[in-house]
Amino acid sequence: MTIPSTDWYRSLAAAGLRNPQVHGPARYWLQVEGSFTRALQRQCTETFHVEVQHEGFAVPTREEAQHLGLPARQRAWIREVRLCGDGQPWVLARTIIPLACLEGRGRRLRHLGNRPLGAYLFSSPDWQRGPLETGLCNRVVSGQPAMARRSMFCHRQQCLLVGEYLLPDLFN
């Protein structure tokens, strides 16, 4: 399972003009407020866990760098995980953490391992979430994400970018 290239829209309504599927059963997940990790935990009957797929320094896409206001080609800490409910992958998440976010207490962001990032972000009152965007994934194949959501989390003018890609098993 890989993170697909995605077109991002400022609102669910704007994405819906291209693909009305966003108004179907995925809608709740595209819009749910607060910690996404918590929302997924509530949906589980038994267990919730995070599986790290890749984590390390890498160059964000050009669009991600522009969105975060980073110089092109500057490396960031990139974390890709699967969020699994009751043993099934439900969501793929990709987080871009610029170098400036990794200083001081932010060093912890490199050592999350299988602990959810959401638990860290929502346990600290310092992090403010920006507006939620809706994503439509390109070249959708069966079993892969077709829709996504993303937002920035900012702390003292340092922002990181969290994208969450819904797998069909989550809402079908």
Ligand SMILES: C=C(O[C@@H]1C=C(C(=O)O)C=C[C@H]1O)C(=O)O
């Ligand atoms: C931002 C959150 O964190 C979640 C946990 C992630 C992780 O551990 O890498 C990534 C994205 C989110 O789905 C949240 O819970 O809202």
